[in-house]
Amino acid sequence: MKNNEIAIEIKNMSKNFIIYADKANTLKERIIRFNKNNKEIRMVLENINLKIKRGETVALIGVNGSGKSTLLKLITKIIYPSKGTIKVNGKVSSLLELGAGFHPDFSGRENIYFNASIFGLTKSEIDKRIDSIINFSELGEYIDSPIRTYSSGMYMRLAFSVAINVDADVILIDEILAVGDQRFQEKCMNKMLELKKQGKTMVFVSHSAAAVEFLCDRAIWLNNGKIEMDGNTKDVLEKYTKICG
Amino acid sequence: MKLFNEIYKYREFLKTSIKKDFRGKYKKSILGVLWSFLNPLFQLLIYALVFPFILKNDVDNYIIFLIVALMPWNFFNMTILQSAACIVSNGGIIKKVFFPREILPISTTTSNLINFLITCIIVFAALFISGIGIGPSIVMLPLIVLIQYIFQLGLSFIFSSITVYIRDIEYLLNVFMMLMFYMCPIVYSADMIPNKFLPLFKLNPMFHIIEYYRQILYYKQMPNITNLLWLLGICIIILALGLMIFKKLEKRFAEEL
Numbered sequence: 314m315k316n317n318e319i320a321i322e323i324k325n326m327s328k329n330f331i332i333y334a335d336k337a338n339t340l341k342e343r344i345i346r347f348n349k350n351n352k353e354i355r356m357v358l359e360n361i362n363l364k365i366k367r368g369e370t371v372a373l374i375g376v377n378g379s380g381k382s383t384l385l386k387l388i389t390k391i392i393y394p395s396k397g398t399i400k401v402n403g404k405v406s407s408l409l410e411l412g413a414g415f416h417p418d419f420s421g422r423e424n425i426y427f428n429a430s431i432f433g434l435t436k437s438e439i440d441k442r443i444d445s446i447i448n449f450s451e452l453g454e455y456i457d458s459p460i461r462t463y464s465s466g467m468y469m470r471l472a473f474s475v476a477i478n479v480d481a482d483v484i485l486i487d488e489i490l491a492v493g494d495q496r497f498q499e500k501c502m503n504k505m506l507e508l509k510k511q512g513k514t515m516v517f518v519s520h521s522a523a524a525v526e527f528l529c530d531r532a533i534w535l536n537n538g539k540i541e542m543d544g545n546t547k548d549v550l551e552k553y554t555k556i557c558g
Numbered sequence: 559m560k561l562f563n564e565i566y567k568y569r570e571f572l573k574t575s576i577k578k579d580f581r582g583k584y585k586k587s588i589l590g591v592l593w594s595f596l597n598p599l600f601q602l603l604i605y606a607l608v609f610p611f612i613l614k615n616d617v618d619n620y621i622i623f624l625i626v627a628l629m630p631w632n633f634f635n636m637t638i639l640q641s642a643a644c645i646v647s648n649g650g651i652i653k654k655v656f657f658p659r660e661i662l663p664i665s666t667t668t669s670n671l672i673n674f675l676i677t678c679i680i681v682f683a684a685l686f687i688s689g690i691g692i693g694p695s696i697v698m699l700p701l702i703v704l705i706q707y708i709f710q711l712g713l714s715f716i717f718s719s720i721t722v723y724i725r726d727i728e729y730l731l732n733v734f735m736m737l738m739f740y741m742c743p744i745v746y747s748a749d750m751i752p753n754k755f756l757p758l759f760k761l762n763p764m765f766h767i768i769e770y771y772r773q774i775l776y777y778k779q780m781p782n783i784t785n786l787l788w789l790l791g792i793c794i795i796i797l798a799l800g801l802m803i804f805k806k807l808e809k810r811f812a813e814e815l
Contacts, residue, residue: 330813341726386812389656393809410654416578427578430571431655439570 319402320483320514321388323363326397328383329354357383358538361397367482370515372525372546375535376557381518384535385409385485388516403482403514406432410487411472417461421452421471424460428472432479442478449504450474451497470497477504484508486517502527522550561801564658572661579640579669594676598632609745617747619776622688626775627744627768629681633674634710634764635735640666641714642721642728649815659808660801663714671707685775693778701786702770709763709793715800719807722814742768763792 332353358380365371373381386392387399389407414431415424425446429439447456450471460468486505505528509515519525525532525546532549534542542549565572602625610620617623644666645652645659652659685691721727742765743751751759759765766789773779 391653391656391812405656407656414651414655426570427574430568430574431651431657433568433571433657435570436573 318367319364320367320369321363321365321402321516322398322400323361323388324398324400326358326361326387326394326399327356328358328380328387328392329356329395331355356538358387361540363533363540363543365514365516367402367514368512369531370509370529371517372529372532373516373518373535374520374525374532374549374553375541379535380538381535382409382487385487385516385518388483388485401483404433404480405483405485406476406479406481407485408473408476408487409485411469411476415460415468415472418459420458421450421456421460421463422447424471425475428475429479432476432481434479438480442480446474446478449478449500466494466497473501477501477508481513483514483516486515486519488518488520522554526550561658561660565660565664568657568661571657572665575661575665576669576672579665580672591676594673595680598629598677598680601632602628605745619688619690622684622690623747623772623776624745625681625684626771627742629674629677630706630768630771631739631742631744631764632677633670633706634767635739636673637667637670637710638713638717638735639728639731640670641710642717642731644714645718645722645811646725646728646815652815653812659811660715660804663718663804664711666718667707667711667714670710671703674703681775690776690778692775695774695778695780698770698774698781698786701790702767702774702781705770705786705790705793706767708790708797709767712793712797712800715797715804719804719811722807722811738762738764741765743772744768747772763789763796 332355361384373384375381383392385407386409387394388401389405389409391407391409414427416427419427422443425443426436426439429442429446430436434442450456450467450473452467452471455463455467460471463471502524505515509528515528517528529546531544532546532553533540534549534553542552602621605624605628606621609624610616641663644662648662651657682692717727717731741759741762748756748759748765748769766785770781770786770789773781
């Protein structure tokens with residue numbers, strides 16, 4: 314396999330979190346409790362080896378606390394592995410949380426600029442996309458009102474529209490498809506399908522078996538920080554529902 | 559080099575971030591950006607009343623003597639105090655999105671630079687009104703501003719990243735900056751410092767920076783270029799050191815916040 318065909322490569326990667334029973338945030342606390350061991354190291358992901366090819370759509374499934382979101386955060390480089398390496402080829406857009414950096418007092422349009430700039434877009438790149446973002450969000454004339462006046466559905470629609478229109482090679486999505494009403498959700502699904510056809514690599518965390526089956530060719534089942542099963546979506550889902558059902 | 563590349567890619571975010579830092583400061587106040595002028599002006603008046611009359615200071619044109627040092631000091635003071643908070647207060651986006659974290663201290667330092675350049679209007683107005691005016695030494699001013707900016711950027715990287723782990727830094731700095739104010743020749747002139755303490759004062763790069771501002775603007779003298787380049791070199795080393803510390807500490811920002 315040639316190297317440029319691989320979008321994400323994870324080698325012998327482990328991640329621990331240091332869990333403080335009661336965190337010493339200040340110097341005083343640190344001095345007073347010096348040597349008192351009130352922390353615990355928790356292994357969240359253990360020895361993960363993973364190769365995701367360019368153009369693949371992969372679902373991460375597993376029960377709560379199995380390390381799915383942590384894995385996505387590691388791929389985006391919000392956090393770093395304790396051991397091993399993660400290599401990502403291409404530009405990453407992560408939809409881990411919608412509306413990062415949204416400011417309630419600014420209008421929808423201004424927030425598009427601010428939010429998209431956090432994803433690393435320049436002004437001219439945003440200018441080019443702004444119409445399709447506004448169209449996709451279906452906000453119409455509300456786009457120029459401050460977003461504190463938006464309903465939660467409108468807010469999510471705007472945030473999703475920005476994130477999905479950032480032209481990335483690798484798209485990471487964390488259980489955010491519960492956006493808007495039924496019709497808008499379908500629209501999002503179709504948009505994702507379109508991105509898939511364009512050859513984007515997608516990794517997405519979901520608890521919805523239907524969505525996973527609809528979108529993904531491959532599923533990875535995480536259990537207690539380890540890969541339990543990796544393979545064809547249908548096989549993995551079948552086994553997963555049998556055991557965790 | 560990789561860092562420059564990344565920051566260049568995220569330049570739009572840097573721009574909006576500087577704008578937000580700069581505008582956000584006076585948002586919802588009636589006088590808005592006017593406070594950028596009023597604040598230092600009132601501060602100047604207070605010092606100009608206290609030091610000559612009460613402490614019997616007999617420097618010529620004391621207001622000018624004071625203003626050319628006080629404005630750079632304010633630039634320093636504000637940058638350092640805001641830097642300490644700049645990572646912690648942006649915890650929300652740090653935990654959610656990837657972007658070069660360096661942008662936050664750079665943005666804090668730069669928005670304060672813009673603020674400083676605006677207050678320079680007061681400085682020049684005062685220079686002309688008092689009849690001192692400007693001399694050829696003014697050509698060195700941009701270099702001094704650059705040196706100060708590099709120095710502050712370095713400290714900004716250091717304090718912003720350490721504060722994430724030890725929150726006390728923010729409060730310790732408040733006290734420390736009060737001390738620093740009197741360790742720099744702002745309200746007094748450097749030759750009032752007893753000789754045996756002078757080497758201690760001179761360890762502080764800010765001491766020299768303030769001295770240069772006064773030399774260029776108040777005394778209208780050309781500074782010694784060799785010394786100036788030495789200072790520039792030291793400030794670049796501090797910046798490199800700051801970046802190294804920041805790079806080391808930034809990996810666990812999202813977990814510590």
